[in-house]
Amino acid sequence: MSKLKADISIIQSGIFSQWDSDSNELPRFLEATVHVPAVIDMEFGFVTRIKKAKNQVLKYCIYHPNIPDADGNVRPPFDGEVFIKENDWKFYLGDCIWSPVSNKVGNWRMTLELNGKIVADKTFKVFLP
Secondary structure (H helix, E strand, C coil), rough: CCCCEEEEEEEEEECCCCCCCCCCCCCCCEEEEEEEEECCCCEEEEEEEEECCCCCCCEEEEECCCCCCCCCCCCCCCCEEECCCCCCCEEEEECCCCCCHHHCCCCEEEEEECCCCCEEEEEEEEEEC
C-alpha cells in the first residue's frame, strides 16, 4: 500500500446529463443542488477527484429510500468496488430516477469508502415536482 495519504474531494455535486456507463467520459455537470425533482431519467450524484490512491480499491454505496422491487421487498443498497486507475483520477457516483417516480421520493445517500473509512458522503433529497 502507498505511504502517501490519499486526497479525495467532491468537486461537483448535483444534477448531471445522462451517464453512459460504457463510456470513459463523465456525465456533463448541469446544476449544483441536493434537491432533485423526481422526474424520469433525472441523473444526479457527484464527481470526486482522487489523488495519491492509485491501485487501491474504492467502495461505493447508494442507499435508496426504501424503494420496493417487483415482489414488493425493499431493494438493498446498490454497492460495489472500483479499482483506482490513476494518481489523479475523477470518479462519478450517481443514479437516475425511473418509473414509477412516486416511490423514489426521499433521501438518497451516496458514499465512497477507502481503506475502511468513508471519504465522500452526500445525501440528495428527491421530491415530487
